[in-house]
Amino acid sequence: MSDLWLLKGLKTGIVTEDLKSIAPFHQKHIAYAVASECPVNCISDGYVDMKKCIQCGICTNSDKTVLDNEDLFRIESKFDKKIKKSIFIFVVDGGSCNACNMEIHNMINPVYDLSRFGISFTNNPKHADLLLITGVITGQLDPAIKIAYESMPEPKKVVRIGVCSISGGIFDKGIDGISENCIVAGCPPDPVTILKAILSLCGMV
Amino acid sequence: MGEIMRIKNNYLLYNGASYYLGNSIKSFENRHYTEKTEEFVEKSNGIFRFRYGPLTGGLMESHAWDVYTNGERIIKVLPVTGYKHRMIKFGDYVRSVMIAERIQGNFAVSHAISLLNAIESIEDIVPSENIIKIRMIASEMERIYNHLFLIVREMEAGSLSVAQYRFMHLYEKILRLNGDLFGHRFLFGLTSVNRITKPRLNMHIFLKKLDILMADFGTIIDILYNSRIMMDRLQTGYLTMEEAHNVTGPAARGSFLNVDDRTSYIEKFVPASGYIYYNGSALSRVYVRIIEIMNSAKLIEALISDEISCKCSRMVHRLSDNAVISRIESPSGDLVYAVEIDRDAHKIKKAAMRSSSALNIDGFRKSIIKNSIFTDFHFNFESFGIMIGELDAGGDLENV
Ligand code: SF4
Ligand code: SF4
Numbered sequence: 100m101s102d103l104w105l106l107k108g109l110k111t112g113i114v115t116e117d118l119k120s121i122a123p124f125h126q127k128h129i130a131y132a133v134a135s136e137c138p139v140n141c142i143s144d145g146y147v148d149m150k151k152c153i154q155c156g157i158c159t160n161s162d163k164t165v166l167d168n169e170d171l172f173r174i175e176s177k178f179d180k181k182i183k184k185s186i187f188i189f190v191v192d193g194g195s196c197n198a199c200n201m202e203i204h205n206m207i208n209p210v211y212d213l214s215r216f217g218i219s220f221t222n223n224p225k226h227a228d229l230l231l232i233t234g235v236i237t238g239q240l241d242p243a244i245k246i247a248y249e250s251m252p253e254p255k256k257v258v259r260i261g262v263c264s265i266s267g268g269i270f271d272k273g274i275d276g277i278s279e280n281c282i283v284a285g286c287p288p289d290p291v292t293i294l295k296a297i298l299s300l301c302g303m304v
Numbered sequence: 305m306g307e308i309m310r311i312k313n314n315y316l317l318y319n320g321a322s323y324y325l326g327n328s329i330k331s332f333e334n335r336h337y338t339e340k341t342e343e344f345v346e347k348s349n350g351i352f353r354f355r356y357g358p359l360t361g362g363l364m365e366s367h368a369w370d371v372y373t374n375g376e377r378i379i380k381v382l383p384v385t386g387y388k389h390r391m392i393k394f395g396d397y398v399r400s401v402m403i404a405e406r407i408q409g410n411f412a413v414s415h416a417i418s419l420l421n422a423i424e425s426i427e428d429i430v431p432s433e434n435i436i437k438i439r440m441i442a443s444e445m446e447r448i449y450n451h452l453f454l455i456v457r458e459m460e461a462g463s464l465s466v467a468q469y470r471f472m473h474l475y476e477k478i479l480r481l482n483g484d485l486f487g488h489r490f491l492f493g494l495t496s497v498n499r500i501t502k503p504r505l506n507m508h509i510f511l512k513k514l515d516i517l518m519a520d521f522g523t524i525i526d527i528l529y530n531s532r533i534m535m536d537r538l539q540t541g542y543l544t545m546e547e548a549h550n551v552t553g554p555a556a557r558g559s560f561l562n563v564d565d566r567t568s569y570i571e572k573f574v575p576a577s578g579y580i581y582y583n584g585s586a587l588s589r590v591y592v593r594i595i596e597i598m599n600s601a602k603l604i605e606a607l608i609s610d611e612i613s614c615k616c617s618r619m620v621h622r623l624s625d626n627a628v629i630s631r632i633e634s635p636s637g638d639l640v641y642a643v644e645i646d647r648d649a650h651k652i653k654k655a656a657m658r659s660s661s662a663l664n665i666d667g668f669r670k671s672i673i674k675n676s677i678f679t680d681f682h683f684n685f686e687s688f689g690i691m692i693g694e695l696d697a698g699g700d701l702e703n704v
Contacts, residue, residue, distance in 0.1 A: 103527045103530065104466045104467075104470075104527060107470070107523060107524070107527060108466075111473075111520075114473050124483055124489060138398065138399055138402060153402065153406075153492075154488060154492060154493065155402055155492065155493045156487060156488065156492065156493025156494075156501055157493070189361075190361075191359050191366070192359075192364070192365050192366040192388075193366070194366070194387070194388045194389070194390050195365070195388075195409075195693070196405075196406045196407065196408055196409030196410075196412075196693050197364065197365055197408060197409050197410050197691060197692075197693050198406075198409030198410055198412075198490045198492075199409075200364050200365060201364075201409075201410060201453065201490075202489075204364070205472070205475075205476065205479075207472070208469075208472045208473065208475070208476050209469045209472060209473050210472075210473060210476045220361060221361070222360060222361030222362065223361075234366075234388075234390075235390050235391075237387065237388060237389055237390060237698075239358075239386050239387045239388075239389065240358065240359075240366055240387050240388070243358055243359050243366075243387075244359070247359055268406070269399070269402055269403055269406060270390050270391055270392070270403075270406070271390075271391040286406075286492065287409065287489075287490065289489065
């Protein structure tokens with residue numbers, strides 16, 4: 100059995116990709132659009148506010164791709180010092196559609212291989228350095244998220260993943276009162292963008 | 305019952321009438337609603353209750369369970385819902401479809417098509433064959449990646465890491481193929497009223513890429529079938545045919561039940577009886593998914609080579625001039641939308657939704673109490689394909 104896996108592995112070769120060589124997925128289909136057609140009013144003067152864009156596709160059928168959105172993620176404050184130990188992530192779903200959760204989970208995919216950077220997930224916020232929040236933050240989950248945040252040791256950082264957790268996207272967003280250190284736009288953001296944001300937040304790139 | 309449109313215990317209550325929704329198009333009937341009695345939970349010596357969730361690494365989505373145990377053995381599990389209630393408010397058609405896609409992002413196509421079938425049938429819109437074809441291809445792609453993801457979760461729960469990473473690699477390739485073809489990895493924005501996104505790849509190039517991935521899938525499956533560890537670990541969570549009578553999708557087919565909404569219009573390519581497999585365990589639900597992945601790829605090939613007629617044949621039950629029930633086979637089974645529209649405003653006036661997860665959660669609860677211990681929880685839960693976003697949607701779709 101294990102021989103078969105080994106042979107298959109040798110035949111397939113290394114599947115892990117260099118992060119620099121993977122283009123962020125959603126960059127390629129943001130295009131010029133008529134502002135009034137955008138369901139979340141995120142276009143003004145030909146500029147797309149990535150904190151709101153739900154990637155609905157309405158403006159992407161145009162051939163006139165004019166926008167180069169550098170703003171796929173934004174760091175508000177990095178860790179003071181470069182972290183030398185392994186980094187642990189605790190993920191909370193604050194009322195998501197699950198696509199953001201699946202893209203976060205996908206970072207362990209051998210294609211992205213989160214562990215090569217010394218980063219892994221933890222099931223316990225008491226061990227976590229980073230809190231990743233997805234979803235609109237429902238009233239029922241807000242207290243649980245606060246407890247998770249408060250039980251994390253210092254220094255700790257908060258990353259909002261996806262437009263739901265940043266602006267609510269197409270839904271109404273709840274308020275959790277936790278200030279974020281990094282936001283990753285997209286609906287959902289792809290694993291490479293999330294990974295690059297985390298590496299940048301931790302001073303690893 | 306007056307003006308309400310609500311779903312309760314698998315019945316649609318609408319304007320004073322009640323309709324039993326069943327687990328597939330075959331079992332729908334106009335039947336009098338009967339109230340379910342509250343569950344009694346035994347509180348005796350030795351029975352210990354603990355709350356599992358809502359935030360825990362073991363569960364992908366936020367939800368909780370009250371787990372009753374006696375020693376190691378699980379006696380009962382009760383779902384605690386309400387955590388993921390979002391302010392879901394339908395409005396005009398375009399926006400409503402976008403919201404439907406985001407009720408359960410990984411079932412975006414199924415939710416969008418089910419809602420669209422309802423809207424289009426009330427508005428007497430007959431989409432072209434090309435639109436139907438693209439929708440069918442997308443929903444099979446959705447089935448493939450979701451089934452792959454659940455197999456990944458099963459391998460993860462069983463610590464079968466090599467197999468897990470092999471499947472994950474394929475899963476990523478399928479998501480990328482979705483993106484290359486339709487511009488979104490999870491197929492958001494694919495379709496709206498009488499409209500689809502134009503594919504960005506030539507269909508034959510797409511088919512070639514899919515073939516390569518399926519060949520790879522075949523080799524991995526051949527190796528996996530030899531794994532005694534997998535066989536042993538997943539032989540849990542048995543559900544007999546009788547117990548599965550109200551379960552839907554692959555979970556029902558894994559317990560010998562011949563239900564698949566797709567057979568009502570493409571019987572030749574969806575041999576429901578061919579899926580019925582094995583012994584009703586978590587393993588048989590995984591087997592069903594493996595076979596369905598291969599069949600979905602064949603179905604896509606048949607669609608692209610025009611072997612299947614794409615004439616409009618939606619599964620709807622008309623309730624009134626302005627209201628219908630629409631159903632579709634989502635990756636986890638029968639998904640039902642009931643919709644009433646405001647014709648003049650082109651808006652959704654009332655809506656209700658019964659997800660496949662709402663049925664499968666009952667199957668899970670029945671199967672987990674059969675000699676299961678807590679370590680069986682995840683194998684079993686993932687094998688039913690229960691999605692919390694659609695189960696616990698809230699807002700307009702809140703079930704009473
Ligand atoms: S893709 Fe984004 S910017 Fe374009 S219309 Fe949709 S939400 Fe607006
Ligand atoms: S941002 Fe988009 S993908 Fe992420 S949870 Fe919200 S709706 Fe889903």
